[in-house]
Amino acid sequence: MKDRRGGGRDRPGLSHEKVLRKALELADRDGLAALSIRSLAQGMGTKPMTLYYYVANKDQILDGLVDLVFTEIDTPEAGGEWKEQMRRRAHSAREALRRHPWAVGLLESRKAPGPATLKHHEATLGTLRAAGFTVQQTARAYSLLDSYIYGFALQEAALPIAGHEPTAEVAGPIMERFATGEYPHMVEIATQVVMQPGYDYGNEFTYGLELILSALEPAPAD
Amino acid sequence: MKDRRGGGRDRPGLSHEKVLRKALELADRDGLAALSIRSLAQGMGTKPMTLYYYVANKDQILDGLVDLVFTEIDTPEAGGEWKEQMRRRAHSAREALRRHPWAVGLLESRKAPGPATLKHHEATLGTLRAAGFTVQQTARAYSLLDSYIYGFALQEAALPIAGHEPTAEVAGPIMERFATGEYPHMVEIATQVVMQPGYDYGNEFTYGLELILSALEPAPAD
DNA sequence: GTTATCTTTCGTACACTGTACGAGAAGGGT
DNA sequence: ACCCTTCTCGTACAGTGTACGAAAGATAAC
Missing domain, CATH: 1.10.357.10 (Tetracycline Repressor, domain 2)
Structure with missing residues (x-):
């Protein structure tokens, strides 16, 4: 077989903490839903079951x-x-x-x-x-x-995910109902506050x- | 085949709303994690794929x-x-x-x-x-x-799930660390506030x- | 060197998930 | 008799977490 076990010093092997750190990275990048044992293993260059040596189960992750x-x-x-x-x-x-x-x-x-x-x-x-x-x-x-x-x-x-985009895609289907004047106060908030140029909800x-x-x-x- | 389509008037068939109501019931009873298309279908006396006539996908549910x-x-x-x-x-x-x-x-x-x-x-x-x-x-x-x-x-x-039980099971593994005096203020809160007889966090x-x-x-x- | 013992890797398999696709039944209109 | 809409559902597939156990690599004992 090939020399597994990482090529020497530059990848000193896995560890509980490294698994968690990679999981954090993946969750940030692709969302929590995309964080699976398999994707996590692939991201670390190992096979799924290897992770279970460092982690009891996904819930513990x-x-x-x-x-x-x-x-x-x-x-x-x-x-x-x-x-x-x-x-x-x-x-x-x-x-x-x-x-x-x-x-x-x-x-x-x-x-x-x-x-x-x-x-x-x-x-x-x-x-x-x-x-x-x-x-x-x-x-x-x-x-x-x-x-x-x-x-x-x-x-x-x-x-919505990004900061101050028009939010068009998300609000799309709802916008029709807004156009009917059913939600005047929400429109008011949206136009006069949220969609104002420098507005930051934070x-x-x-x-x-x-x-x-x-x-x-x-x-x-x- | 048998007479499907529900026996007459007493079960007038499915509907979008009935699917949602049953889903609510199951989520309350068994938790959201236990709410699957299959369990939901079974709870309504149908087969999984039937639900998709009333509902686009699980996310819509x-x-x-x-x-x-x-x-x-x-x-x-x-x-x-x-x-x-x-x-x-x-x-x-x-x-x-x-x-x-x-x-x-x-x-x-x-x-x-x-x-x-x-x-x-x-x-x-x-x-x-x-x-x-x-x-x-x-x-x-x-x-x-x-x-x-x-x-x-x-x-x-x-x-913890129930109201004012000893919380023993959940706090069990943590209790050891508490016993070391590492978390005096949390112990203080727990004993003098949370675990007091009539206490209700609500x-x-x-x-x-x-x-x-x-x-x-x-x-x-x- | 040889053997025994740990530590660490991972292949296979199983039960479960959401759901795409498409076959077919039930009923009404003409 | 025919079509057409409404509705049900069987099968299949890719994906999930993970139990089990085989094995490879490292270390220690002799």
């Missing part, structure tokens, strides 16, 4: 992908001003989820949070507690902030985030 | 499911006080998404909003506009509210919603 995404989110530090910490965390979370839109849909079905996910949550909770939030207040604030972040990411993922994120942060305060509220 | 869920959400009326309208809408949306948790993950990938979805959005936008929000303010408020609703539903869907929804509604006002803010 998906768990790993979610955890990889959490790796990219800024973890708050214990010292700084809490609102600024939460602001940074929120923005970096949104950006990570926009880089990997498929991760949002994955969140719903994951049952086993990975180490990066746990570390991230722990650090965030710690920052809030250190800022003077009670345990109950921390739970509430965290739920509120994360709900907003995930929800915004979900909406952003549901939007900016709306800041608005909502600041509104929430303004209303959040540790001690007084019960 | 999923689109229809999401639209069915929107059917269950209270649509705001033009007349009432806007905050109360938004409150009702938000709560009924959360409840609908809790009844059909799989719908949350589906939202990310749907590209063709159905009629009920469009009607719902249109009515909601109309209520905000009628309350004095400018077009831009409406877009922002809507984005904020929906992000919170969807995000909360996403988190709720990601929680109540946190109200807290965040009211916080957001309090900070939202039509005219003055820009």
Whole structure:
């Protein structure tokens, strides 16, 4: 047989982490639906069943992908001003989820949070507690902030793929119904806001985030 | 051959809507992953390919499911006080998404909003506009509210299935790491909040919603 | 060197998925 | 009797995740 096992030093072989990294790459490039064991193996230059030596099953790969995404989110530090910490965390979370839109849909079905996910949550909770939030207040604030972040990411993922194209193809069949004047307010929003030259939906994120942060305060509220 | 075509009046035959309704039922009962064309056909007493007379493909079924869920959400009326309208809408949306948790993950990938979805959005936008929000303010408020609703539903869907069981099975493998004291704040939240006797995570929804509604006002803010 | 033991690769096979294609039955209109 | 529309479904195919077990390569024991 040929010399398998990779040609020496330049490809030191597979590993759990390399499988996950390649899976991330493929999911970003071709979408999560195109990520199959076979395509993943091909992308790594091996055969499908080889992957099962490094990974228990596909579900574990998906768990790993979610955890990889959490790796990219800024973890708050214990010292700084809490609102600024939460602001940074929120923005970096949104950006990570926009880089990997498929991760949002994955969140719903994951049952086993990975180490990066746990570390991230722990650090965030710690920052809030250190800022003077009670345990109950921390739970509430965290739920509120994360709900907003995930929800915004979900909406952003549901939007048409590219940025500011005419959205013609997607809206095509619906446009007929719009032309009937059935949805005047949606048309209003579309023409006066969304389709405006410099409009970027991402900016709306800041608005909502600041509104929430303004209303959040540790001690007084019960 | 036997007399197919359903025995007379009591089963008047299939229809697009009946297929969707059965799909909803199966998704609720066995989970979205268990919803296959074959299982759906069997549940309706037909053969797989028969469904394709009423439905273009599975993706259209999923689109229809999401639209069915929107059917269950209270649509705001033009007349009432806007905050109360938004409150009702938000709560009924959360409840609908809790009844059909799989719908949350589906939202990310749907590209063709159905009629009920469009009607719902249109009515909601109309209520905000009628309350004095400018077009831009409406877009922002809507984005904020929906992000919170969807995000909360996403988190709720990601929680362990039942309500207030010990969560032992899910947390099992992770518990070891918890025992090491690696995640003190998560333990704190778990013991002092989540695992408290009467605790219901759903109540946190109200807290965040009211916080957001309090900070939202039509005219003055820009 | 030889043999035994791990580590790592992967070929084959199975049950399952969505669905293209096309045959044919049921019923109505002429 | 004929056609035509409406509807049902059998067969087949390419794709999925993965169980099982055979083998090759590396390392250790003798």
